[in-house]
Amino acid sequence: MSILGIVFSYSERENLRELTRLRTIASLPMAGKYRIIDFLISNFVNDGIYDIAVIARDNYHSLMDHLGAGMEWDLIRKRGGLRVLTPYAKSESGRDGLYRGSVEALSNNMHSFRRSMGDLVIMAEASILYSIDFNHLAKTHLNSNADITAVYTKQLNGHPTVPMGVAVMHFNENNRLYDLNINKDDMSAQDVCWSIGVFVIKKSLLMSLVADAMAFGKYDFLEDIIKRLSNRLDIQGYEYKGHLLEVSSVAGYMKANMNFLNANFRNRAFHRPIYTKSKDSVPARYCKGCCVKNSIISDGCRIEGTVINSVISRNVFIGKDSIVKNSVIMQNTEIMQGVSLDNVILDKDVIVRENRQLSGHETYPVVVEKASII
Amino acid sequence: MICGQKKEMIAMLLAGGQGSRLGILTQDVAKPAVPFGGKYRIIDFPLSNCTNSGIDTIGVLTQYRPLELNAHIGSGQPWDLDRLYGGVFILPPYMGGKGGEWYSGTANAIYQNMNFIDLYNPQYVLILSGDHVYKMNYDLMLDFHKHKNADCTIAVIKVPWEEASRFGVMNADEDSRIFEFEEKPQEPKSNLASMGVYIFRWKKLKEYLIKDEEDENSDNDFGKNLIPQMLKACEKLYAYEFKGYWKDVGTIASLWEANMDILDPNVPIELDDPPWRIYSRSSNMPPQYIGENAVLSNSSIADGCNVEGKVENSILFPGVTVGKDAVVSNSILMPGVSVSEDALIEYAIVAENARICKSARVGEWKKPEIGKQHREITVIGGSVTIGERAVVPAGTTIDESIIEEVGE
Numbered sequence: 083m084s085i086l087g088i089v090f091s092y093s094e095r096e097n098l099r100e101l102t103r104l105r106t107i108a109s110l111p112m113a114g115k116y117r118i119i120d121f122l123i124s125n126f127v128n129d130g131i132y133d134i135a136v137i138a139r140d141n142y143h144s145l146m147d148h149l150g151a152g153m154e155w156d157l158i159r160k161r162g163g164l165r166v167l168t169p170y171a172k173s174e175s176g177r178d179g180l181y182r183g184s185v186e187a188l189s190n191n192m193h194s195f196r197r198s199m200g201d202l203v204i205m206a207e208a209s210i211l212y213s214i215d216f217n218h219l220a221k222t223h224l225n226s227n228a229d230i231t232a233v234y235t236k237q238l239n240g241h242p243t244v245p246m247g248v249a250v251m252h253f254n255e256n257n258r259l260y261d262l263n264i265n266k267d268d269m270s271a272q273d274v275c276w277s278i279g280v281f282v283i284k285k286s287l288l289m290s291l292v293a294d295a296m297a298f299g300k301y302d303f304l305e306d307i308i309k310r311l312s313n314r315l316d317i318q319g320y321e322y323k324g325h326l327l328e329v330s331s332v333a334g335y336m337k338a339n340m341n342f343l344n345a346n347f348r349n350r351a352f353h354r355p356i357y358t359k360s361k362d363s364v365p366a367r368y369c370k371g372c373c374v375k376n377s378i379i380s381d382g383c384r385i386e387g388t389v390i391n392s393v394i395s396r397n398v399f400i401g402k403d404s405i406v407k408n409s410v411i412m413q414n415t416e417i418m419q420g421v422s423l424d425n426v427i428l429d430k431d432v433i434v435r436e437n438r439q440l441s442g443h444e445t446y447p448v449v450v451e452k453a454s455i456i
Numbered sequence: 457m458i459c460g461q462k463k464e465m466i467a468m469l470l471a472g473g474q475g476s477r478l479g480i481l482t483q484d485v486a487k488p489a490v491p492f493g494g495k496y497r498i499i500d501f502p503l504s505n506c507t508n509s510g511i512d513t514i515g516v517l518t519q520y521r522p523l524e525l526n527a528h529i530g531s532g533q534p535w536d537l538d539r540l541y542g543g544v545f546i547l548p549p550y551m552g553g554k555g556g557e558w559y560s561g562t563a564n565a566i567y568q569n570m571n572f573i574d575l576y577n578p579q580y581v582l583i584l585s586g587d588h589v590y591k592m593n594y595d596l597m598l599d600f601h602k603h604k605n606a607d608c609t610i611a612v613i614k615v616p617w618e619e620a621s622r623f624g625v626m627n628a629d630e631d632s633r634i635f636e637f638e639e640k641p642q643e644p645k646s647n648l649a650s651m652g653v654y655i656f657r658w659k660k661l662k663e664y665l666i667k668d669e670e671d672e673n674s675d676n677d678f679g680k681n682l683i684p685q686m687l688k689a690c691e692k693l694y695a696y697e698f699k700g701y702w703k704d705v706g707t708i709a710s711l712w713e714a715n716m717d718i719l720d721p722n723v724p725i726e727l728d729d730p731p732w733r734i735y736s737r738s739s740n741m742p743p744q745y746i747g748e749n750a751v752l753s754n755s756s757i758a759d760g761c762n763v764e765g766k767v768e769n770s771i772l773f774p775g776v777t778v779g780k781d782a783v784v785s786n787s788i789l790m791p792g793v794s795v796s797e798d799a800l801i802e803y804a805i806v807a808e809n810a811r812i813c814k815s816a817r818v819g820e821w822k823k824p825e826i827g828k829q830h831r832e833i834t835v836i837g838g839s840v841t842i843g844e845r846a847v848v849p850a851g852t853t854i855d856e857s858i859i860e861e862v863g864e
Binding site: 113369 | 748
């Protein structure tokens with residue numbers, strides 16, 4: 083059975099403020115040198131799935147720039163390979179071109195899925211970071227004879243509550259889904275099964291379900307296919323028990339990055355290679371008088387000052403007598419001398435001039451927009 | 457039919473040498489594949505120079521232990537050398553209808569691949585070696601070559617007079633025309649050393665390669681035979697002076713020094729040079745993690761490293777781990793080396809995947825410090841294990857694991 087991976091590169095329910103103003107969530111930098119989507123695409127490739135379609139909706143420039151033709155992920159393939167599916171603006175529809183929901187996104191790109199040699203589809207969202215055995219998932223799906231397999235988790239990964247906006251799923255004693263609701267408030271209940279956005283379905287069934295839903299003007303995959311048809315379709319649950327990061331708010335984004343400072347988490351996240359776009363930067367340089375504690379540093383950095391509990395992306399300069407604490411610094415930023423940063427997220431290409439001080443809080447980090455000069 | 461596209465100049469990179477003076481570092485790999493500069497291999501320098509100079513067709517002549525070199529070069533994609541017409545080609549010795557033979561010398565290696573060069577029908581051929589660390593624009597050298605209407609242009613660099621006798625020295629007139637070439641002269645008349653970089657007019661080179669092959673007494677070497685033959689025949693040979701950093705990393709001492717040059721802001725080998733990047737195959741490792749107790753000073757650390765101890769004046773290649781309370785100073789740790797807790801490494805080159813166990817002491821200097829210049833470099837071979845509390849005295853070379861504790 084050959085598998086087609088369909089990746090949603092955007093999220094309909096995130097609240098990442100300035101971080102996603104100029105980019106789609108999938109291309110959000112993560113753990114220093116990566117973008118969130120690297121983890122999912124590497125997961126597919128590591129499991130031998132080389133046929134991947136990425137659905138883009140809006141502001142996908144940085145995503146396209148990052149993925150290119152898929153070379154770094156070994157996805158320049160004659161059979162399969164990587165396809166980034168940008169919105170197909172139909173002039174007669176008279177709308178602004180944005181999909182009305184995930185079903186329409188699937189429907190408008192069906193021509194590409196149809197052409198794929200894969201007959202089993204694994205759908206996934208790029209906004210959640212995990213490492214799952216897709217082959218085991220596919221095998222379980224086939225053995226269970228289910229129509230759809232929905233992956234859920236009970237992990238909260240340090241969060242006190244189930245994240246806002248995720249789908250909470252209810253299964254009966256036969257592990258069959260009978261209800262679904264979107265989490266709208268801070269639900270703290272234990273043992274809640276919430277969706278990590280991964281579904282397995284035969285391509286032929288997906289095609290007919292999507293065509294059917296479109297005919298009825300139903301556009302949401304979760305509400306209008308999974309929930310509405312749960313009494314007619316056999317939707318089985320599959321529990322994911324590994325590590326997991328959910329990024330839908332700025333504080334969550336900060337916390338997700340900080341997770342990588344934990345050795346156990348790092349070992350699990352990187353036990354198989356994670357591929358990313360190569361920048362051909364030089365190795366990181368640590369100058370005399372620098373001080374680095376409990377931090378992730380990427381190549382191309384030049385550290386003259388102090389870095390504590392932070393995640394530093396590629397080609398970052400940190401000047402003398404500067405202190406960077408509890409912060410996430412994205413690529414190509416320049417922090418001059420005597421600067422002090424605490425609980426700050428600096429987006430790409432930012433310059434922080436001499437002796438500036440910025441300080442946020444764990445629950446509300448300061449976000450400095452791309453290419454700002456402070 | 458193989459269809460070559462006519463190229464103005466193609467490069468032939470001699471990468472078949474063992475580099476025997478590097479000892480155990482080249483036991484299993486050819487010298488051009490020896491790791492250098494934190495994430496590179498020596499061959500990345502000439503390959504990147506070619507790409508940055510606009511040369512897109514390169515034949516890499518391999519002979520000695522080519523496995524790692526072949527894997528490193530692959531399709532040539534990291535250097536942008538996966539091309540529709542041209543690109544990088546690995547050219548090992550091959551069999552023909554009348555038998556085949558090993559490359560007997562640098563000139564013979566090119567002679568055996570004349571068909572390859574003819575495929576691209578170039579006007580000029582650039583001959584390079586995979587043994588040197590430098591950033592050079594070959595296009596400027598080609599301009600010089602055309603301007604002088606030369607048959608052969610040899611890149612030269614000024615070396616200190618006292619070292620000139622270690623090199624092939626060019627004696628040239630004020631117009632840069634070479635009138636004499638001396639290989640390792642006792643009393644050098646000039647301090648212009650050959651860098652092993654030549655541009656030939658292909659027709660002329662071909663003529664001399666054939667002539668040289670007919671000469672049974674020839675060693676089929678560029679420096680020893682071909683260049684002197686051309687001089688004898690009064691061909692137009694010119695010296696092109698290169699002003700910049702160039703280092704032959706042929707010995708343990710020079711390999712160590714050239715690596716340390718990267719850490720020295722006063723040495724003009726800036727690798728962080730976006731218009732002239734040095735490309736290499738990516739290690740695909742996660743970014744480095746620097747621990748709570750790490751102390752770092754004047755060091756270059758690559759992806760995949762995990763540092764908990766103290767690292768000063770050192771170069772850590774991808775995937776190196778340094779445990780708590782371990783001290784690494786003035787050393788080069790090649791990819792995948794692990795240094796356990798409380799170990800000490802000083803003035804050493806530790807080859808790929810070696811393991812330095814807890815409290816081992818490598819390169820420890822017992823005598824009072826006389827001056828850094830005279831410290832001998834300790835070398836630990838690839839995949840060697842230095843056991844707990846073992847002591848490796850300064851200046852020794854270890855190519856077999858030491859498991860037992862060695863007494864004081």
